[in-house]
Amino acid sequence: MAKVLTSRSENYAQWYNDLVIKADLAENSPVRGCMIIKPYGYAIWEKIQAQLDKMFKDTGHQNAYFPLLIPKSFLSKEADHVEGFAKECAVVTHYRLKNDPNGKGVIVDPDAKLEEELIIRPTSETIIWSTYKNWIQSYRDLPILCNQWANVMRWEMRTRLFLRTAEFLWQEGHTAHATKEEALIETKQMVDIYGEFAEKWMSVPVLKGHKTESERFAGALDTYCIEALMQDGKALQAGTSHFLGQNFAKAFDVKFTNKEGKEDYVWATSWGVSTRLMGALVMAHSDDNGLVLPPKLAPIQVVIVPIYRKAEELEKIAEKINPIVANLKAKGISVKFDDSDNRKPGWKFAEYELKGVPVRLAIGARDLENGTIELARRDTLTKETVSIDGVEDVIENLMEEIQNSIFQKAFDFRAEKTTKVDTYEEFKELLESKTGFFLAHWDGTAATEEKIQTETKATIRCIPFESDGEEGVCMVTGKPSKQRVVFAKSY
Amino acid sequence: MAKVLTSRSENYAQWYNDLVIKADLAENSPVRGCMIIKPYGYAIWEKIQAQLDKMFKDTGHQNAYFPLLIPKSFLSKEADHVEGFAKECAVVTHYRLKNDPNGKGVIVDPDAKLEEELIIRPTSETIIWSTYKNWIQSYRDLPILCNQWANVMRWEMRTRLFLRTAEFLWQEGHTAHATKEEALIETKQMVDIYGEFAEKWMSVPVLKGHKTESERFAGALDTYCIEALMQDGKALQAGTSHFLGQNFAKAFDVKFTNKEGKEDYVWATSWGVSTRLMGALVMAHSDDNGLVLPPKLAPIQVVIVPIYRKAEELEKIAEKINPIVANLKAKGISVKFDDSDNRKPGWKFAEYELKGVPVRLAIGARDLENGTIELARRDTLTKETVSIDGVEDVIENLMEEIQNSIFQKAFDFRAEKTTKVDTYEEFKELLESKTGFFLAHWDGTAATEEKIQTETKATIRCIPFESDGEEGVCMVTGKPSKQRVVFAKSY
């Protein structure tokens, strides 16, 4: 079987791009920077959506939908926000085309120019807070706990499938609260949900913490994040939750009357994850043979490949397999019996390996005689012959085992790639030879942060919530530091 | 209780708008023509989506996602298509804003002009068929059965919440087939699914048939539709399924090698329903007190309102009600026990009536003594006192009964509002005094169709699939007609 992917060691970026395309996850579109999410990729995204949506609803959130387009003037109402987002946006200036009088095709109708340009939402704080103004009068109207699943657009110059695209799909939660404390609890709750989802569903271990001031969301007072480590030792920010204080309430004049009858501005949070999670999922686990998917997010969890020569052999195999398929489905396990006759078993094996199907069963005439079946695990690439009786229970247990095993592998990898560093010299040296997370003391200033970034390209990924309490001195300036922060090169 | 809605008889259009807003379904946004779908409205849309998505997947379709933006030149590749869609589109011409050097705020950066303008998709045939070209080489690659849930935009001048908005949410299926026959079967299958969904889930009876040539989708060889009748006697097109022939394959040069080794163009269909269904749902069933929702699409199916004075009374009611809530949930019935103390029972009754909750239970101290509970049906506005023991089963049965009863009421209404007409004079006269569907003979020409529309404002809603076989002569020209067609004034 010829290798279809560039190997990770040869060229990690190329391996990733090959894999996304060859495994039918996504491809580039004729519109620069915009991707097409193919059915197999979209099926994974649907599983991500379904679980997150459940977690949001279980914590009292409701979905809603706000307009795609935002009046240009809205963006400049929150001063920091416009600095962060106004730069690279798709701008709608006209609302009509007309036939080209000088030839074929269509041209923009100059008579149909908008009075005020509209921006395709890069994020929806502004349009949502202009709406909340009408929804909120009293503390009785609070909290508002809305989420929206939507497409957004940021005009990126250098794009990579899933990781950075001009248009992407995401969810954005926007909540409104009567008190600062409640908003802070919400901000933390949502980053915890993201962390739980990443670890339990994606099998990707994450660090949770604060972003530094310079890495905060434009308009936020604090940004919490989850940071994952990819196989090339680079960090990937997989989700963020923002405490917005009263910034957007002030920008859009959203006040409420509290229980004591006094007016105050409303407190806000926003939080989001995007199709970037697909990139994290691919890069965290997959290998040179293709995708490795945790069972909880695999569109097909088990594939069964019959090995046969004659139609009557296939018939006998099908007789044996059909009840197993039914039993697996009854257990909630998605299974595909691939009895198509236009591809050889070897081709199928490679194909499902590429697609990351967690468990593959193969069965031939001799297996039928012996009452056995060959069971292959995608994550470990191991094979064993097992009894066909009771294979459903074996598989059910395996689903959980694989889910955990993939997590453990990523967890061990991260542990191995996490290094404590105490001097800036050592830090710079290590960055040349090694990748991963570096735990170091920092003096808390933007100046030092910038110096490090300029000199090493490493950034502070987060200031972890959990610290071992070990105080120290900044590796650059020698000034005091309360805890180590996490440095890494990143996506 | 003061009426919160304009009555239907007073002003049907105003009643509809009042209801959509007061029942928290949707509202207008600061962006002209774009709506905000509020959480309660969106919860209904999610139920619509979930059921349709299941029906699509059960028939072998997969979801995917294609770009929001379409290069301007794509629109003109299919000649009819550009005529139908290019006129009123949102046009992206720039990709950057910058700070206004002459003041505060931001302006469009003239240096960031796109070489080719991009259009926000009004529908995605062009971008999808430009993609299918790369996916299809051989008959083995067919059929492709893709659907996408997405936002689309058509620059409408006169908008109405849900019924006609510049941006709306929809699903668009786009399939590719090796033969004409297969594409025609798919086209029919999807309009049948829409019909089944409308009747079984929305409780809205629909007529299924062909659109006339002049009412076809731009680029289609045939358009099938479902047509529903609203309470004001106007028709509403609720879903369409298009047989596109080889038009888009030719426009985007999508050929395949068939089993015989010959090249041919691929056959296409597309089909869609949108948030317009929300408008149909509201207008078909609701009354002057508010929404009437069929149980299958109601976000809350049962509300329980406790009637009490003291906290200990509420405690006793809650003790009795909590197991009932649990039992109803176990039956898959969504139930809300509204024990909030900031609103009186009368306010709650009106509120849940406005929101269309199918069943309301009310329970007070005397009910506790008697072992009874008051049960009110939203659709019939009837109340009865029933035994609290076994009320869960009563409610379970009632869910189906209400679902069917709402359908039957709409069905009877339609029957009453359907009139056979044989002369054009009678047709014109009746249109002045009566609304609804008019079944009449038509000669099949666009000229006659246009004459009728110009003179009466009634259009041909569809040429029904099912005809009683009664031939006749066109009411206008006296030329022969094979079957009656359906005329109505419409949304």
Ligand SMILES: [Zn+2]
């Ligand atoms: Zn912080």
Ligand SMILES: [Zn+2]
């Ligand atoms: Zn037809």
